[in-house]
Amino acid sequence: VVVSVQSSNPSLGTVIGGGTYEKYTPITLTAIPNQGCRFVKWTDGNTDNPRVIVPESDCTYIAEFEEVNYTLTLAANDVTMGNVLGEGTYKYGTEVAINAIPNTGYQFTQWSDNDTNASRTITITSDLSLTAYFHPMKYTITATSNDEKLGTVYGSGEYSYNASVSLMAVPQVGCEFITWTNGVNTNPYVFNAVENVTIQAIFRSKSSSLHDVEIEENISAQKVL
Numbered sequence: 001v002v003v004s005v006q007s008s009n010p011s012l013g014t015v016i017g018g019g020t021y022e023k024y025t026p027i028t029l030t031a032i033p034n035q036g037c038r039f040v041k042w043t044d045g046n047t048d049n050p051r052v053i054v055p056e057s058d059c060t061y062i063a064e065f066e067e068v069n070y071t072l073t074l075a076a077n078d079v080t081m082g083n084v085l086g087e088g089t090y091k092y093g094t095e096v097a098i099n100a101i102p103n104t105g106y107q108f109t110q111w112s113d114n115d116t117n118a119s120r121t122i123t124i125t126s127d128l129s130l131t132a133y134f135h136p137m138k139y140t141i142t143a144t145s146n147d148e149k150l151g152t153v154y155g156s157g158e159y160s161y162n163a164s165v166s167l168m169a170v171p172q173v174g175c176e177f178i179t180w181t182n183g184v185n186t187n188p189y190v191f192n193a194v195e196n197v198t199i200q201a202i203f204r205s206k207s208s209s210l211h212d213v214e215i216e217e218n219i220s221a222q223k224v225l
Contacts, residue, residue: 003053004060005029012037012065017050027053031063036092036125040064067091072122073129074098081106081134090124097121100132105161105194109133136160139193143167143201150175150203159193166190169201178202 005018017029030050031039041047043062053061069091074084086098100108100118108118112131122128138160143153155167167189169177179185181200 001055002058003027003029003055004058006060006062007031008043008062008064012067013039013063015061015063018061021055023056024054027055029053029061029063031065033065036068037065038068040066070124071127072096072098072124073127075129075131076100077131077133081136082108082132084132092124094124095121096124098130100134102134105137106134107137109135136162140196141165141167141193142196142198144199145169146200146202150205151177151201153201155188161193163193164190165193165197167199167201169203171203174207175203175205178204 001023002020003018005015007013007015011034013031013033015029015031017027019027021027028050029042029052031042033039039049041064042051043064049063053059069089071089072087074087076082076084080103082100082102084098084100086096088096090096098120100111102108102118110116110133111120112129112133118132138158140158141156143156145151145153149172151169151171153167153169155165159165167180169180169187169189171177177187179202180189181202187201
């Protein structure tokens, strides 16, 4: 008997086992899917692979295949820091562009497979899960005194994005804090870190302040005369 075996789509898979045999000879038919494909069934509904047949007459068996869809799962380690693009279901061999997009004040570090490119192209060959890691940007806050003999400033350092910064201007005995160089007069000066900042506290001695007042009063009196 002649046993004919075929593939419903040779681009998806092939079949072996066909040929000429004696009647009632057990014959093994095997459907071999190509990469990225899978065997579905034989056209008679049988899903065994390989399968054994015992023909008594000429016969034909056709194997059905289909492409496999693979799932690409993307995530961010913290959705408040950034998001990812490119997740979906793709066929084998598809080239997919994925992107890790940090939110304001944060930066991308790496993917969970250690790749450090925020934007990259990957080739789908199986189900894949990747996590993008983000972390807060760091800002340097530098606060100094106009004269260490008049006062000291505390609070300089490195801060994460949007962290609360508190700068304290502490005058020496007999001195006083006047203002910060950005025009802010509050002390302590509290703000959120969103950029690098260099600022100075202005101090003066109280005796200098009194002397300045006396001079101003004398000038005013002379103008009256």
